[in-house]
Amino acid sequence: MVWPGNARLPGAAVGAGSAMTTNLLAYDLDRLTTFCEGLGEKRYRALQLFRWIHQKGVPDFDAMSDLARGVREKLAAVACVKPLAVLSQHISSDGTVKWLFDVGEGDAVESVFIPDDDRGTLCISSQAGCAMGCRFCATGHQGFSRNLTTGEVLAQLWFSEHFLRRHLSRKDRVISNVVMMGMGEPLQNYSELLPALRVMLDDHGYGLSRRRVTVSTAGVVPKIDALSQDCPVALAVSLHAPNDDLRDKLVPLNRKYPLAELLPACRRYLAHAPRDFITFEYCMLAGVNDQPEQAHELVKLMQRYANGTTWCKFNLIPFNPFAQSGLQRSRPEQVHGFARILSEAGIVTTIRRTRGDDIDAACGQLAGDVRDRTRVGERIARQRTLILRPSSTSDLSVKET
Ligand code: SAH
Ligand code: SF4
Numbered sequence: 001m002v003w004p005g006n007a008r009l010p011g012a013a014v015g016a017g018s019a020m021t022t023n024l025l026a027y028d029l030d031r032l033t034t035f036c037e038g039l040g041e042k043r044y045r046a047l048q049l050f051r052w053i054h055q056k057g058v059p060d061f062d063a064m065s066d067l068a069r070g071v072r073e074k075l076a077a078v079a080c081v082k083p084l085a086v087l088s089q090h091i092s093s094d095g096t097v098k099w100l101f102d103v104g105e106g107d108a109v110e111s112v113f114i115p116d117d118d119r120g121t122l123c124i125s126s127q128a129g130c131a132m133g134c135r136f137c138a139t140g141h142q143g144f145s146r147n148l149t150t151g152e153v154l155a156q157l158w159f160s161e162h163f164l165r166r167h168l169s170r171k172d173r174v175i176s177n178v179v180m181m182g183m184g185e186p187l188q189n190y191s192e193l194l195p196a197l198r199v200m201l202d203d204h205g206y207g208l209s210r211r212r213v214t215v216s217t218a219g220v221v222p223k224i225d226a227l228s229q230d231c232p233v234a235l236a237v238s239l240h241a242p243n244d245d246l247r248d249k250l251v252p253l254n255r256k257y258p259l260a261e262l263l264p265a266c267r268r269y270l271a272h273a274p275r276d277f278i279t280f281e282y283c284m285l286a287g288v289n290d291q292p293e294q295a296h297e298l299v300k301l302m303q304r305y306a307n308g309t310t311w312c313k314f315n316l317i318p319f320n321p322f323a324q325s326g327l328q329r330s331r332p333e334q335v336h337g338f339a340r341i342l343s344e345a346g347i348v349t350t351i352r353r354t355r356g357d358d359i360d361a362a363c364g365q366l367a368g369d370v371r372d373r374t375r376v377g378e379r380i381a382r383q384r385t386l387i388l389r390p391s392s393t394s395d396l397s398v399k400e401t
Pocket of ligand 2: 130131132133134137138139140141182183184185217218238
């Protein structure tokens with residue numbers, strides 16, 4: 001097949017309704033049923049409609065051939081299926097595809113499709129920007145603009161799945177896994193996230209299994225507990241440090257929810273997610289968090305919460321540099337040495353293969369184009385900067401810039 005190339009796709013914003021109509025992309029099946037009942041239609045109508053939208057990717061009520069004409073007309077008067085406009089599409093030499101979606105008022109968010117032999121993973125954004133201000137993250141440097149709505153979260157999946165099916169000439173599902181690892185902190189947008197997760201899992205929607213949908217968080221403890229009750233999908237926690245001192249500097253949220261609160265919350269989560277692991281993400285920063293002593297410290301930390309069980313995995317992420325970060329990627333031998341220490345202590349450890357480098361689609365490089373209304377970028381620039389001294393952790397120090 002031939003890809004359309006790395007160009008703007010001006011025609012992608014099809015089917016947008018007027019501001020007065022309800023965007024049905026934002027509804028899980030329960031809400032859609034209530035909506036249809038409000039129009040005097042039975043539950044099975046909602047089910048038909050839901051399948052047309054999510055399983056068949058049809059935005060146009062007129063094309064929903066098994067709905068009676070009267071129903072289609074009623075729907076067209078009050079509702080729409082409103083996708084996001086695609087501002088650009090980039091395709092990496094490794095097959096990774098990155099889309100930039102317009103979410104209005106000057107904000108844009110990114111989604112990335114990562115194909116593999118046995119799976120297709122879509123990485124989705126949950127916010128325009130992010131307020132968490134993590135030291136090593138391009139989105140964090142950009143600051144926070146706003147939460148995405150359920151419809152905007154789902155529109156990324158809806159567009160990607162049906163676009164890829166058409167362009168790969170596939171009738172069956174292309175996206176087998178969804179990871180909430182794009183722009184934003186999903187658990188800071190919990191009320192909009194939850195219905196979106198339900199549509200992903202719904203057999204009449206995307207039919208993804210609980211373990212194939214991953215929420216990644218910097219550690220919003222109360223919402224980790226809420227998610228365990230409401231929708232215990234796979235949980236990834238961005239750890240990045242073996243102690244509070246360093247984590248406070250890398251992930252400012254740690255000052256609010258330190259390790260002694262975060263790690264017990266992770267353990268509690270597993271009580272609701274049977275046979276699961278917590279995946280800890282650890283971005284490898286040269287001279288900052290990649291020393292052998294720090295790997296040993298991490299092993300001790302994990303053992304303290306293990307209760308004699310295997311409860312977590314580690315995913316070491318090579319740092320993806322971006323301008324102004326002032327940080328460097330750890331050398332491969334450093335990453336492998338770190339992984340070996342964890343593995344020898346019985347912790348399953350993987351090293352993430354970097355994908356989509358050439359189109360800035362790798363982890364932490366997603367910056368979209370977001371208005372910085374909180375000026376986090378400026379705050380970070382004023383912040384004390386980590387000095388990198390790869391030879392020794394005891395040399396790790398901070399200095400004013
Ligand atoms: N806010 C959530 C999800 C989005 S970030 C979270 O922090 O978990 C997704 C992952 O990318 C996180 O593990 C994050 O730590 C990692 N990441 C951020 N910036 C990165 C960078 N520059 N290089 C590599 N990984 C990065
Ligand atoms: Fe936000 Fe996650 Fe980036 Fe931290 S790593 S700034 S929480 S998107």
